[in-house]
Amino acid sequence: MPRGTPYNVFRLLVPAQDNVLPNASTIELEGTLWTTTDYSPLLDDAVSEYTCISYSWGPDRTPNPIIPDQWMSDRVIPVIETAIRALRPTAIWIDAFCMPVREPERTACLRSMGSLYALAAQVIAVLSKSCSALLSGVARSGALDEAGLLLLEKDEWVSRAWTYQEVVNSKSIHFAAEGGSASLDGAQFLNDVGNALEKYKKLHCCNSFTFRTPSAARQPRRYDRRLADGGFRKAIRLRSDVLHGPPHLRKERGLF
Helix, strand or coil, X not given: CCCCCCCCCEEEEEECCCCCCCCCCEEEECCEEEEEEEECCCCCCCCCCCEEEECCCCCCEEECCCCCXXXXXCCHHHHHHHHHHHHCCCCEECHHHHCCCCCCHHHHHHHCHHHHHHHCCEEEEEECHHHXXXXXXXXXXXXXXXXXXXXXXXXXXXXXXXXHHHHHCCCCEEEEECCCXXXXXXXXXXXXXXXXXXXXXXXXXXXXXXXXXXXXXXXXCCCCEECCCCHHHHHHHHHHHHHCCCHHHHHHCCCC
8 A cells, every 4th residue: 555645544344352442343253353454554564464255246235334324235244254274364345344535545545445355375266155155176186177167247246346456466365255264375276267268279279268157058058148348358368477477577567
């Protein structure tokens, strides 16, 4: 996050200590009380290691227990608890609780998202519940079939605007499914997806993985949408060599 400006309010979700203020907002997650704490400005050596959570909000909303009079995705709590079970983080950054509400702090935070994810010790992408069996299967076999690719393509996280930036800026990326307790190494998972894409292209003699929309289902081998477009799809093409490449290369490519 850029330094030297008065609006770099950096907030983390952390386990509540015994001396937490009486009026501080807390929430129980996986049997432990958590609260938020602010750092301003963000300095590399002033903040403990933290984990960023990448996820899609979905359509449904619920009151925010940390920020009064605000609404948040009803996925926030289960997504955080999934991350806690999978990685046991000591500090968490998640937009619903850590993004400033007021201006100009909010805009400053939005402009610093690349740095925020780059400075995190790790990032965990929490996919929807529907991907739970898929990730478990990949963990066992390291392989995806065409049905698995289609399932990933339909997950809302794949097409959200922030996905590409969050993935490529991460030092270490993990994947999990909401409600699960385990995570996959992100570099390996992206390689597994990339290998599945290559097999698909060879099998179908095409240049990119595509799937049929309902309107095209009656017309064999006609496809309308391409996996090669959008955030996660670009991240798949980059694969682990870019995700964990030299910082100067990532900067040259405009990743952060």
